[in-house]
Each structure stands twice: as structure tokens, then as C-alpha cells.
Amino acid sequence: MSVEQPDLFGIEPAMDKPAEPEKKPLRQETEPFLPGVRVEAAFPHVYKLEELAALAVNCQACRLRSTCQQVVFGEGDPDSKIMFIGEGPGQDEDIQGRPFVGRAGQLLNKILEAAEFSRPDVYIGNVVKCRPPGNRIPNPDEVQICRNYLEAQIRIIKPSIIVCLGAAACKAVIDPKAKISVIRGKWFMRQGIKIMATYHPAALLRTEAYKRPTWEDFKLIRDEYKGL
Ligand code: SF4
Numbered sequence: 001m002s003v004e005q006p007d008l009f010g011i012e013p014a015m016d017k018p019a020e021p022e023k024k025p026l027r028q029e030t031e032p033f034l035p036g037v038r039v040e041a042a043f044p045h046v047y048k049l050e051e052l053a054a055l056a057v058n059c060q061a062c063r064l065r066s067t068c069q070q071v072v073f074g075e076g077d078p079d080s081k082i083m084f085i086g087e088g089p090g091q092d093e094d095i096q097g098r099p100f101v102g103r104a105g106q107l108l109n110k111i112l113e114a115a116e117f118s119r120p121d122v123y124i125g126n127v128v129k130c131r132p133p134g135n136r137i138p139n140p141d142e143v144q145i146c147r148n149y150l151e152a153q154i155r156i157i158k159p160s161i162i163v164c165l166g167a168a169a170c171k172a173v174i175d176p177k178a179k180i181s182v183i184r185g186k187w188f189m190r191q192g193i194k195i196m197a198t199y200h201p202a203a204l205l206r207t208e209a210y211k212r213p214t215w216e217d218f219k220l221i222r223d224e225y226k227g228l
Contacts, residue, residue, distance in 0.1 A: 034151045042151035049078045052152050056129050062142045064130035069094045074125030081228050083123045083159040087168035094131040099124045104202035115222040127172040160228050166200025185217045
């Protein structure tokens with residue numbers, strides 16, 4: 001393991017092939033999935049995504065709600081075995097109320113299609129549900145508050161695979177000290193869920209050189225998903 005590799009919270013790299021996932025339910029609700037989240041703050045009595053979405057729509061727990069047009073909760077199959085997590089809504093997402101619908105979203109659609117995923121069959125969400133002004137990176141306090149919703153989404157959906165798209169998701173889900181350039185393309189296992197980070201589609205639009213490694217990551221993700 002590289003010396004740059006952060007000391008990951010309770011997860012171990014799966015060096016060769018990840019261990020088989022446990023049967024659902026994957027974990028006790030007394031134990032959070034995301035590092036640093038308190039179970040009691042993550043809506044422990046909510047068991048349905050629609051219920052959670054209704055709470056999120058009315059949420060004003062951080063400053064982001066005062067500048068965005070609407071809450072972008074996430075979308076997809078609530079029983080999906082795979083969950084893709086990005087950073088937060090951009091302008092197009094804020095207008096439409098759906099995740100990954102702008103240029104980056106269109107690129108994600110192409111990647112998903114090339115990797116033989118059907119978008120309606122997967123679940124797509126973000127670390128923060130409200131658009132940060134000017135598409136700035138969400139502040140740590142905003143991420144910390146909104147991760148309660150993400151924790152609850154993961155608890156309800158119970159995916160077998162989580163894909164972190166970009167640095168913000170990588171830090172929010174895997175480890176705050178994680179560097180995406182170091183850990184992308186590697187499988188981690190936590191509470192029976194396989195986790196991989198790869199570059200955010202928006203980064204691919206800016207940096208051509210990220211396209212090849214991202215595609216290599218998606219081939220691994222596709223193969224793992226097909227093997228479930
Ligand atoms: S970003 Fe999350 S915590 Fe902040 S207001 Fe929106 S839903 Fe609530």
C-alpha cells in the first residue's frame with residue numbers, strides 16, 4: 001500500500017478479489033456506514049426512500065438550501081445493487097431536480113451505457129442534496145450535515161456496490177483523508193458493501209487523461225456487478 005494511502009476508517013483494501021458480500025440485511029443499525037456519522041442523526045426511524053426524500057425536500061439544515069432552487073435527493077431503483085454517488089447538484093440539476101443531467105451527467109450516461117448498465121436500474125445520488133452557489137465545493141460542515149441523508153439512503157437501499165464519483169464522494173464515503181488519485185480503481189469492503197472510487201465525469205470533461213483510467217475502473221465495476 002502506498003505511503004500516501006490514508007489510514008482508512010474500518011475498511012480494508014480487497015487486494016485481489018473482494019470477499020463475497022454478506023446476505024442482506026448487511027449491518028446492524030447501531031453502526032453507521034459512513035465514518036463520523038451518528039446513527040441517531042441519520043433518520044433511524046425512516047425505512048422508505050420516499051419518506052426520506054420528503055424530509056430532505058423540506059430540509060434547511062445548512063446554508064445551501066437558501067441559495068439553491070430545489071433539493072436534488074437522488075433517483076433510480078430503490079432496490080438497486082449498485083449506487084453511484086457524486087458531489088452535489090450543479091446548475092442543470094438544480095433546475096431539473098434530478099442528479100447528473102447536465103454535461104457531466106450526459107457523459108455519465110454514456111459511460112454507464114458502454115459499461116452495460118441501464119440508468120433506471122442503478123441508483124444515483126450526491127453527497128449534498130442542494131447546489132452549492134457557483135458550483136463551489138461543499139464546505140465540510142455542509143457535507144457533515146447532509147451525510148445524514150446519504151447514510152440513510154445507503155441504509156435503505158442496501159447496495160452491494162457503491163461507486164464514489166470524484167474526490168468529494170471519495171472523502172465523504174471512504175475517508176476524509178483519501179486521495180482519489182491514490183485509491184481510485186481499488187476495491188474496499190465495509191459492512192459487506194464493496195466500494196470503489198473513480199473520477200467524476202466533470203473531471204473527465206476538463207482532463208482528457210482521466211478518461212482511460214476511468215474506463216478501466218468502470219470495467220472492473222461492470223465485472224463485479226455482473227458477478228453479483
Ligand atoms: S444540502 Fe443537505 S443538509 Fe443542507 S439544506 Fe440541503 S438537504 Fe439539508
